[in-house]
Amino acid sequence: MRKILFIFTICLVYSFSKICLAYPNEKNGFRDFYWGESLQEVQANDDIYDLEYIWYNQGENSVEYTAKLKNPYISNQEANSITFYFWNNKLYKININFYTNIANPEFLKQAMIRNFGEPYEEHSVFIWYGQQTEISLSWGTHIIGLFLNNPYLKTEAIKDGSLKGW
Structure with missing residues (x-):
């Protein structure tokens, strides 16, 4: 019985680990772009x-669009471009690229640590869950x-992308 209780406790702790490890100042998107917004709402944004x-991503059954930011500076580092990913016409992912000859990755990382706390590091990728x-x-x-x-x-x-063709 103790063994079962111990295993149950481990499973319970593991299942809540990402919830418990949420970082401070968590956002619901980026600037005035919010998760779940439609392509039309993003297009109407003045930023x-x-x-x-750009293209259709079959693996995630999504479409990608690229744009330029009117204010390209993030923590005083100049971004090159921003890419929006839509699944079922809902914004779910954003990628912002910087060139290393213009932006300093260490400055960007330190600014993010100040805003969001210490990240997890996995294979030279810094992650805030x-x-x-x-x-x-x-x-x-060349690219950040x-x-x-x-x-x-x-x-x-x-999940949706993996179900295509079944």
């Missing part, structure tokens, strides 16, 4: 320009990637 279709928004930051030789997504909508998009 972007030159919104254009939240209930509404999951953020990851990584960089290579800042990724934001709604964990629930992203999971649903992946």
